[in-house]
Amino acid sequence: MASSVYRLLLGLALSGAGIHQAAAADSLADSSPFLPPAGQGQTAATPDATLELRGIMGTGDDTRFSIYDATKRMSAWKRLNEPGSEFVVRSYDPSRDAVTIDYQGRTLTLTLKTAKVASAPLQPLPAPALNAPGPGSPQPIGGPVVLNPTPADEQRRLEAIAAEVNRRRMIRQQALQASRAAAGQSRPQSPGAPNPQGR
CATH class of the missing domain: 1.20.5 (Single alpha-helices involved in coiled-coils or other helix-helix interfaces)
Structure with missing residues (x-):
């Protein structure tokens, strides 16, 4: 009698642990640290913008943004509301890695540019010469190998x-x-x- 009660309690405990682990695994899959939070899609950048957000650097309270001008092929690191150039970074959204910039009387929204990684094409290797020795290599004594x-x-x-x-x-x-x-x-x-x- 005691062993059957023990088996029943053990079975209930193990099944409860399995349900708890399944629920934890489901919540883990929903909250990946590598994906943006749920409900937030990618922020659409302003179309036809000549400026690009190439980098974000935060040191303590100071955050700087690398803004690249594609027409001039130059970039500059700017702080929030820093005057003295053709554009001014007005706001920063760290959850979306996006900035709002005033540039030539327009307000642009720029998202952090993602790197494009592509592998190089494979170059076929030349076939090695089987019986032709290269220059400077010793010649076999007595002619070719038979x-x-x-x-x-x-x-x-x-x-x-x-x-x-x-x-x-x-x-x-x-x-x-x-x-x-x-x-x-x-x-x-x-x-x-x-x-x-x-x-």
């Missing part, structure tokens, strides 16, 4: 390798003899050494 070589091909390859080893050995010996000859001619005679010319 798959499944015959005994005659293998003999030619080994002879080419032996010839290349002998050629490099001769070059090394010639360089060593030349450096010894140059070192022997450039050595100064010591003062106590006999002079071979007899002087």
Whole structure:
């Protein structure tokens, strides 16, 4: 009897927790921090405006707005009601990221310009050359690589390798003899050494 009551209470508690979590998930989906609040659509910017709101910077009580003039291709950071230019920022709505500007006798509403992100088109890579070595790359000794070589091909390859080893050995010996000859001619005679010319 006690175990059936315990099971009943446990079942009710778990079902209540599930209903509570479902309600919390529904309210979470309704209030996303990345979307504007419900009921507020995007503010329509003034059509054909030559000015754009490019940035908003707030530091403490001071808020500045980057206003870009597309005809002059210049921008300026302005405060609210700051005089001294062709336009004056009259009001700011932080919930919509919009400002109202007086410009050339007209009142314009500008919304923060959103960045346009586009990926670059893919460039096809050139196909690598399979058997053509590039400039400066070492050439295979004995000719091109042969798959499944015959005994005659293998003999030619080994002879080419032996010839290349002998050629490099001769070059090394010639360089060593030349450096010894140059070192022997450039050595100064010591003062106590006999002079071979007899002087």
